[in-house]
Amino acid sequence: MTLRAVPVGIGHYLPSRVVENAEFEKTIDTTDAWIRTRSGIERRHFAAEGETTSQMAIAAAKAALAQAGLTAGDIDAVVVATSTPDLTFPSVATMVQAGLGMEGGFAFDVQAVCAGFVYALANANALVISGQARRALVIGAETFSRIMDWTDRSTCVLFGDGAGALILEARDEAGTAADRGVLATDLHSDGRFRDLLYVDGGVSATGSTGVLRMEGREVFRHAVEKLAETAHAALDKAGLTAEDVDWIVPHQANLRIITRTAQKMGVGMDRVVVTVQDHGNTSAASIPLAMSVGVARGQIKTGDLLVAEAIGGGLAWGAVVLRW
Structure with a gap:
């Protein structure tokens, strides 16, 4: 038998304010058609004044717990992927822990920008299979x-706000590629490309928050190449191929990147969960948001093989293969 980290609950939260592309036409030189053509995005959600990352994370966590039929006391570890924490410290994860009423367990944040959820999922998987946690909230x-x-x-x-949450539970499986749970992970980073996507502020550098800066064309080029490579590498580790995949759940950054990556993997778009049109790029939240929506739509079902892949500032990228 092999211990696997099996998904048992999923949930998400989106702020109530929906911002259509046309709203940007009032303030900058752009059009709805330009945004759709460039990115595939039609709308996104923006947090209300005073609404924080931790509040959204708590709402998503509660939805995942409800779907799983669990309580906060059933969770041993909370791992939050975010680049936009409420405060420099403490971690958003500890705020979630308090917000859920957890008095035990442990919690920490992971920062890998848009690849954050893949990194968090890989870390949570390691905690579960090593016996550090029976159930992890990611x-x-x-x-x-x-x-x-x-x-x-x-x-x-291009960007929006939101949160998604996934609960992993330790279960004994047969130790084959047919197992449910996380089957393989593949992580990479290359700091030489930091200037392609970054925020121009920070505690030790400027003492300010800063704003996002991006070399879009270069990020696009790296994304298509690296996402397909890491997805294939993770599948190889699991002893599987792209033909075995039921659903690709990609980072929802840009529809053109999603389409090109699927083409390079040899997977049709009918096997890709796409939510970018409604959410925009929600960075570390985009994959769990897409998973949750995919389950709600009836696309993702128990036993389906998923590949989640993402790339973000760093550059950092990676993929996870899991059977739902």
Whole structure:
């Protein structure tokens, strides 16, 4: 028998404010058609004034717990992926822990920008299979609307806010590629490319929050190449191929990146969960949001093989293969 980290609950939260592309036409030189053509995005959600990353993470966590039929006391570890924490410290994860009423267990944040949820999922999987936690709550949550340069039409139209949460539980499986749970992970980073996607502020550098800066064309080139490679590498580790995949659940950054990556993997778009049109790029929240929506739509079902892949600032990228 092999211990696997098996998904048992999923949930998400989106702020109530929906921002259609047309809203940007009032303040910057852009159009709905330009945004759709460039990114596939039609709308996104923005957090309300005073609404924080931790509040959204708690709401998503509660939804995941409800779906799983569990309580906060059943969770041993909370891992939150975010680049937009409420405060420099303490971690968002400890705020979630308190917000859920957890008095035991442990909690920490992971920061790998848009690849954050993949990194958090890999870490949570390691905690479960090593026996450190029986159940782990893995969350991606972001308020990227707080770090936008609203005069930069190439970036401010792309991002949105939200949170998604996944619960993993330790279960004994047969030790084959047919097992449920996380079957393989593949993580990478290369700090030489830091200037392609970054925020120009921080505690030790400027003492300010800063705003997002991106070299879009270069990020696109790296994304298509690296996402397909890491997805294939994770599948190889699991002893599987792209033909075995039921659903790709990609980071929802740009529809063109999603489409090109699927093509390079040899997977049709009918096997890709796409939510970017409604959420925009929610960074670390995008994969768990897409998973949750995919389950709600009836796309993702028990036993389906999923590949989640993402790339973000760092550059950091990776993939996880799991059977639902």
